[in-house]
Amino acid sequence: MSATAGPERPQVVSHVQQALSYTVFDCRWVPRSARLLCLGSAARGTGLIQLYELHGARLELLREIEKPKPIKCGTFGATSLQQRYLATGDFDGNLNIWNLEAPEIPVYSVKGHKEIINSIDGVGGLGIGEGAPEIVTGSRDGTVKVWDPRQNDTPVANMEPVQGESKRDCWTVAFGNAYNQEERVVCAGYDNGDIKLFDLKTMSLRWETNIKNGVCSVEFDRKDINMNKLVATSLEGKFHVFDMRTQHPTKGFASVSEKAQKSTIWQVRHLPQNRDIFMTSGGSGSLHLWKYEYPAHRSKKDSEGSEMGVAGSVSLLQNVTLSTQPISSLDWSPDKKGLCVCGAFDQTVRVLIVTKLNKM
Amino acid sequence: MPVWLREHSWRQTLTAVYLSLPLRGARATPANIFCSEQYLKVSIPPFLFEAILYAPIDDANSTAKIGNGNIFFTLYKKEPAMWDSLTLANAGKEKLQYLRENAVLKAQEKAKEEKEAKKITKQACKKYALEATMKLEEAERKRIEDLKEKERQKVAKELEFWKNQQKDADKYKSIQQKGELHQEIEPLKERKNEKMNKTRIPNEGTSKIRLKSTKGHGSCSIFSQNLKEEQLPAPRAAATIKVNFTPRVFPTALRESRVAEEEEWLHKQAEARRRINSDLSELEDLKEEEKNPDWLKDKGNKMFVMGNYLGAVNAYNLAVRLNDKLPLLYLNRAACHLKLRNLHKAIEDSSKALELLTPPVPDNENARVKAHVRRGTAFCQLELYTEGLQDYEAALKIDPKNKNIEKDAEKVRHFMEETMQSS
Numbered sequence: 001m002s003a004t005a006g007p008e009r010p011q012v013v014s015h016v017q018q019a020l021s022y023t024v025f026d027c028r029w030v031p032r033s034a035r036l037l038c039l040g041s042a043a044r045g046t047g048l049i050q051l052y053e054l055h056g057a058r059l060e061l062l063r064e065i066e067k068p069k070p071i072k073c074g075t076f077g078a079t080s081l082q083q084r085y086l087a088t089g090d091f092d093g094n095l096n097i098w099n100l101e102a103p104e105i106p107v108y109s110v111k112g113h114k115e116i117i118n119s120i121d122g123v124g125g126l127g128i129g130e131g132a133p134e135i136v137t138g139s140r141d142g143t144v145k146v147w148d149p150r151q152n153d154t155p156v157a158n159m160e161p162v163q164g165e166s167k168r169d170c171w172t173v174a175f176g177n178a179y180n181q182e183e184r185v186v187c188a189g190y191d192n193g194d195i196k197l198f199d200l201k202t203m204s205l206r207w208e209t210n211i212k213n214g215v216c217s218v219e220f221d222r223k224d225i226n227m228n229k230l231v232a233t234s235l236e237g238k239f240h241v242f243d244m245r246t247q248h249p250t251k252g253f254a255s256v257s258e259k260a261q262k263s264t265i266w267q268v269r270h271l272p273q274n275r276d277i278f279m280t281s282g283g284s285g286s287l288h289l290w291k292y293e294y295p296a297h298r299s300k301k302d303s304e305g306s307e308m309g310v311a312g313s314v315s316l317l318q319n320v321t322l323s324t325q326p327i328s329s330l331d332w333s334p335d336k337k338g339l340c341v342c343g344a345f346d347q348t349v350r351v352l353i354v355t356k357l358n359k360m
Numbered sequence: 361m362p363v364w365l366r367e368h369s370w371r372q373t374l375t376a377v378y379l380s381l382p383l384r385g386a387r388a389t390p391a392n393i394f395c396s397e398q399y400l401k402v403s404i405p406p407f408l409f410e411a412i413l414y415a416p417i418d419d420a421n422s423t424a425k426i427g428n429g430n431i432f433f434t435l436y437k438k439e440p441a442m443w444d445s446l447t448l449a450n451a452g453k454e455k456l457q458y459l460r461e462n463a464v465l466k467a468q469e470k471a472k473e474e475k476e477a478k479k480i481t482k483q484a485c486k487k488y489a490l491e492a493t494m495k496l497e498e499a500e501r502k503r504i505e506d507l508k509e510k511e512r513q514k515v516a517k518e519l520e521f522w523k524n525q526q527k528d529a530d531k532y533k534s535i536q537q538k539g540e541l542h543q544e545i546e547p548l549k550e551r552k553n554e555k556m557n558k559t560r561i562p563n564e565g566t567s568k569i570r571l572k573s574t575k576g577h578g579s580c581s582i583f584s585q586n587l588k589e590e591q592l593p594a595p596r597a598a599a600t601i602k603v604n605f606t607p608r609v610f611p612t613a614l615r616e617s618r619v620a621e622e623e624e625w626l627h628k629q630a631e632a633r634r635r636i637n638s639d640l641s642e643l644e645d646l647k648e649e650e651k652n653p654d655w656l657k658d659k660g661n662k663m664f665v666m667g668n669y670l671g672a673v674n675a676y677n678l679a680v681r682l683n684d685k686l687p688l689l690y691l692n693r694a695a696c697h698l699k700l701r702n703l704h705k706a707i708e709d710s711s712k713a714l715e716l717l718t719p720p721v722p723d724n725e726n727a728r729v730k731a732h733v734r735r736g737t738a739f740c741q742l743e744l745y746t747e748g749l750q751d752y753e754a755a756l757k758i759d760p761k762n763k764n765i766e767k768d769a770e771k772v773r774h775f776m777e778e779t780m781q782s783s
């Protein structure tokens with residue numbers, strides 16, 4: 001399936017391309033604005049946060065903030081719309097929350113992990129969902145910790161390996177199922193292919209599975225609803241879509257998997273305005289836009305009478321190759337449908353517009 | 361001998377000659393007619409008609425109509441003049457010959473020329489066709505590019521529009537916030553004054569009520585935000601969840617494992633376990649469990665621990681007779697022999713164990729280290745220090761962190777130096 005100019009397919013239009021002088025690891029839209037943040041690591045081993053604003057056909061650099069340690073990931077998920085504080089995880093295991101107006105001293109800081117924080121996610125902020133604002137971090141030291149910005153130094157939940165067990169790197173974390181004040185779920189993906197679902201209300205492991213290849217990225221289609229779908233991407237070009245509405249006591253959740261390309265799928269991001277459309281970014285510098293179709297019946301009874309989920313199908317809407325290096329980070333703008341930013345390892349950040357999503 | 365057709369009839373005008381030739385029942389096709397400027401021939405074997413024309417004609421435009429057992433020629437004269445007769449009379453045989461050959465040659469040349477002309481036109485046509493298709497494709501491509509460009513521009517415009525909307529919304533919001541802030545401060549000042557005026561009576565209840573009633577404004581006021589914060593649940597009670605990772609036979613992720621080697625090792629193990637030396641005659645008087653090499657190995661281990669080295673050796677011997685592919689049996693028997701100071705046998709058994717412990721994978725690391733150490737010790741006790749040192753170093757390579765092996769290796773090196781010095 002190649003990129004065609006057929007009248008009905010969504011097109012991915014490259015709007016702006018900006019070359020950077022450092023390696024960018026994560027890029028995020030600042031909510032309720034046309035500004036975006038790039039987080040990364042400069043050649044001299046320090047961390048950089050750059051704030052850009054979209055002006056016509058170019059990006060204008062508004063601020064540049066340098067920090068002692070390279071920054072791996074960041075999120076706005078746990079702050080309110082007025083404050084818009086950025087939570088970042090760096091190469092040293094520190095979790096910091098910054099006020100971008102006064103970035104010299106972090107609003108909250110803790111050395112959460114012994115090794116690099118690979119992934120971070122926030123929930124409870126931005127006017128989405130209910131409940132306390134919380135941040136979850138997953139690190140190479142094998143632990144997943146949930147933090148509340150109102151509580152210093154200790155995490156409110158800690159998922160760590162059993163004593164004596166050899167640890168596996170946690171590569172990705174995601175919040176989900178936060179539809180009321182009590183319910184919340186954290187999904188973590190590890191480098192040996194484990195996916196674990198932790199329920200924070202009962203503080204227990206709710207489900208786990210193994211997809212054989214290391215899990216690069218997991219995301220729920222929406223954080224603030226009863227958990228509906230989970231997409232997990234892995235090495236060797238495969239991704240799995242799990243239907244999370246029906247959990248079978250032994251078989252777990254139903255899933256459909258798709259092999260998109262030969263290289264690693266680095267990120268998956270759902271379109272904030274339509275939860276059945278998501279984009280995956282690949283190690284060969286390509287982006288694929290997918291649509292999930294639900295099956296006729298989402299659950300069925302198995303031979304013993306217990307409910308079992310039925311997975312639907314995934315179809316490719318569009319694909320485009322933007323770079324020769326992996327596209328490691330991707331973010332949709334929550335305010336403008338189809339606007340997204342992606343950062344690649346060729347030290348460029350690109351702003352893209354995906355058209356015709358209204359028709360999907 | 362051809363049959364000459366002579367009953368032809370002809371008439372002429374100033375510019376043309378009309379010749380009619382009856383065919384006497386023969387069928388004519390265009391191939392049978394040969395015509396050049398001054399020579400006309402119709403040859404339908406066995407019939408033949410030949411005419412050397414009085415004057416040259418324009419053979420390109422002249423026509424021949426075949427039908428009704430008759431060929432009707434319309435020959436256009438090159439020069440309009442009346443001919444005395446159709447054919448040239450007095451034509452001598454030689455002249456005839458000459459004219460014939462000439463005619464044939466001319467015809468051939470004409471054919472060649474025509475061919476060339478045709479080729480040229482064909483090439484020109486092809487070129488033209490190619491250019492036409494190229495133009496079409498170019499047009500198509502341009503159309504697609506234009507579509508894309510239009511999309512891009514439309515999208516860029518929408519983006520600008522949205523951005524401006526955002527800016528306006530922000531400005532509006534900030535103005536609104538300032539306005540409301542102002543509004544909120546006024547009643548607060550009033551309330552403060554009221555509180556100060558009122559005395560003991562606990563008014564917190566009433567003042568709180570009044571605070572709530574002013575909350576009906578927009579959501580951007582500070583006070584409503586404060587209240588919302590109070591509605592947030594308290595931070596979760598800290599807890600830890602312990603996790604286990606998926607066990608694998610080999611503790612490496614799929615991409616790290618050396619699958620081929622590990623598969624081989626597993627396969628070998630499985631094979632070894634399945635084999636049983638079928639030497640039944642001697643084994644008839646053994647009990648069921650004594651025929652199980654694993655059980656015998658356990659028995660041997662227990663006896664070793666208790667110090668009954670001979671008994672252990674016996675148990676291992678029997679186990680080996682049943683199944684000679686289990687490396688652990690040889691390994692343990694080597695340990696027993698060491699204790700019994702049967703050094704050569706110890707060396708033999710360790711070597712056999714090492715042989716069976718290929719291919720080298722992380723799973724059989726421990727076993728290999730032990731085998732090397734035992735063989736090393738045996739060598740040293742036989743005063744074959746160089747071989748002993750070799751084995752210790754091999755063991756160290758597999759397990760660099762083991763302090764005991766290091767110490768022993770050091771000791772052996774010392775011994776070697778001393779013996780070399782003394783000798």
